[in-house]
Amino acid sequence: MAAKPKLFYFQGRGRMESIRWLLAAAGMEFEEEFIETKEQYEKLKKDGCLLFGQVPLVEIDGMTLTQTRAILSYLAAKYDLYGKDLKERARIDMYADGTMDLMLMIAVAAFKPPEEKQESYSLIVNKAKTRYFPVFEKILKDHGEDFLVGNRLSWADIQVLEAVLMVEELDASILSDFPLLKAFKARISNIPTIKKFLQPGSQRKPPPDSRYVEVVRRVLQF
Incomplete structure (x- = not known):
């Protein structure tokens, strides 16, 4: 039997969390x-x-992979979460890259001084409301399907859900003006493998706290 994928990272979200999400959504167990x-x-x-x-x-698969985007692309292709053709793959890439920009803003804000952190979070919520979430509301309306690309689960769905949940931690009412995205969130959250990952005790990581920030700063010396 093939060895489980093994993940090397800090005990927190950061750039590894989307990788955890993709593996979990694919129903794959992994070690950390x-x-x-x-x-x-x-x-x-x-x-x-x-x-x-x-x-x-x-x-994974006898390889050591680095660079977040390369790892995510490999996993999406390996577990059939990357569309049926190049056109679908291009759309998945666009949606995933856009949400990654939003999630990295949140990740970086955790390392800012306390007096700057809240202002950063407010700006992120505003960008989510005005730049990012309207895009996905329109995609869902125009596409008219349960999923963002084609009519089956893809990496894009998984990452958009992750981003939505991260922004909801900053503003619980963020989806009040986005009914289709709210329904999408409920729909994707109830896919069995994802629902399992969202339960307490899973390998999903909580929002970064002061200990996580301190460990990262100490190890990377910044």
Whole structure:
């Protein structure tokens, strides 16, 4: 039996969380090794595991993969979550890249000083309302299907749901003006593998707290 994918990252969301989501949605079990010290990180670099000296790192199918986008693309293709043809794949890429921009804003804000953090979160909520969520509301209206691309689950659906839930943590009423996106959220959340990942005790990580920020700063020395 093939070994489970193994994920190397900090014990928190960051750039690894979308990878966890994609594996979980595909129904795949995975192992995690959490980086807690500078020594662990330096050993991965010394062993040649980190192509550009960066995590996330995923061991899968006899390979060591780095670079978040490359890992996500590989997993989406491997688990048939990447559309039926190049045209669908291009749309999935657009939607995934757009939501990744939004999620990275949230991830970066966690490292800002307390006096700047709330202002950053307010700006992110405003961008979600005015730039990102209207796009997906329109896509759902124009497409008229349960999913964003084609009529089956794809990487785009999974990542948009992840982004929606992250913004809802900042503003619980964010979907009040987006009824189709609200229905989409409920629909995708009830897919069995995703529903399982959303339950307490899963490998889904909570919003970044002060300990997560402190560990990342210490290991990466910034």
